[in-house]
Amino acid sequence: MHKVSMTVNGRPVSGEVEGRTLLVDFLRVNLRLTGTHVGCDTSQCGACTVHMDDQPVKACSVLALDAEGADIATIEGMANADGSLSTIQQAFQDYHGLQCGFCTPGMVMAAAALLRETPRPTEAEVREYLDGNICRCTGYHNIVKAIMAASGQEVVPVAAE
Amino acid sequence: MYDFDFIRPASVEDAVAALATDPEAIAFSGGQTLMPAMKQRLASPSAVVSLTGIAALKGLRDEGGRLWIGAATTHAQVAREAADSYPALASLAGRIGDPSVRARGTIGGSLANNDPSACYPAAVLGSGATVVTDRREIAADDFFEGMFTTALEEGEIVTAVIFPRPARARYEKFRQPASRFPLTAAFVAQFDDGVRVAITGASEGGVFRWTEAERALTGNFAPESLDDIAPPDAEGMISDLHGSGAYRAHLVKVMTRRAVANA
Secondary structure, three states: OEEEEEEEOOEEEEEEEOOOOEHHHHHHHHOOOOOOOOOOOOOOOOOOEEEEOOEEEEHHHOEHHHHOOOEEEOHHHOOOOOOOOOHHHHHHHHOOOOOOOOOHHHHHHHHHHHHHHOOOOOHHHHHHHHHHOOOOOOOOHHHHHHHHHHOOOOOOOOOOO | OOOOEEEOOOOHHHHHHHHHHOOOEEEEOOOOOHHHHHHOOOOOOOEEEEOOOOHHHOOEEEEOOEEEEEOOOEHHHHHHHOOOOOHHHHHHHOOOOOHHHHOOOEHHHHHHHOOOOOOHHHHHHHHOOEEEEOOOEEEHHHHEOOOOOEOOOOOOOEEEEEEOOOOEEEEEEEEOOOOOOEEEEEEEEEEOOEEEEEEEOOEOOOOEEOHHHHHHHHHOOOHHHHOOOOOOOOOOEOOEOOEOHHHHHHHHHHHHHHHHHHO
16 A cells, blocks of 8 residues: 545545555545546546646546645535535536536536636637537537536527527 | 556656566556556556656757657647647647546657557657657657557656657648547658658558658648559558548548648
8 A cells, every 4th residue: 555645625635545546536435525426437438527736637547646746626626615606517507517417527627627728718619628528418518508608608509409 | 457566756767767676567657548458457567657756757848949848748738838839749739639638648658658549659750750768869760660569678768759840740630539549640741851741540550651642742742742642552551440441541641631731
């Protein structure tokens, strides 16, 4: 076993892990932060997306020990300090950007990473950025609308509707 | 995944030493290819030597007009920071995988793995870049030795890649949407002394230079120069459920033409 330390949602944490322990398992099992989901475990679906030093990563494809010293943000850290939903989370609710909700933590984290890089993305940029996040319920249109709304832009009917 | 020891050295020397003491140890530089392989038990190293903690392996800088990129530099960083110094390379890096993969995957990892459908080998071969390791410099023409095979010796680590900067260049990728790898892609670069064309995703031998196209484009760098050239022989091209060898051979010419047109 190895000791690992990192910052998760602003809080210093540490734990004992194996070499093979995935970051997502450290978050879910050691820290009991089960908001980060495991969808495919093969880095295809993006349900496990978290931020590592302000960049989106698939937590199923990062070793916990490789995140030593890193600053990690998960869906549990997304809400406002008073517990109300963040702008992005509220937009997902307002625009019905989820159905079963399994992909939603990853979608919200991907959206937050996008809006940090590109505060006012085009619809095409939103769709391209969500390339690595799979949703099997919504058909993506409402997710795209939610992200456009969260960026403060006008929400227009999307092309394929 | 079987368990393994994990080492995250802070220097290239320590990484090389760790790999030298354990022949079953493996260098790990982001792991966006290696982790899925380890999960499937296609690779089961005794120890993982992560290169992500070595500051000397990260970043981009100008080196006498050439572009130096540290081997542990992520695709996302290359996409951002090479946009002015080598736009065609930045564009290639920005189309690898998806944003999360680009935030972890590295240029050195991609080259050391030499997947026959990876993007970076096309840029390195198509630019005539130099691969720098802990012990020597290797010209791109001597580095790629076939599918998943390179000139790297046991325990040898890629430390940097140095790109000469062409007058014009472009990477055109016919994307396989599920894997996000190229089904076939072409990297075309025009230098003062000639044109280089590197093809990835097509040949069972991995990345290769399409010399017939290079000759024609050196004479006249225009899409029409390819009109009278036949696509490479479909024999020896990758054939799978996504496309036959003949289809990929055809794509070689289509993607090369597009790259020239958009360079």
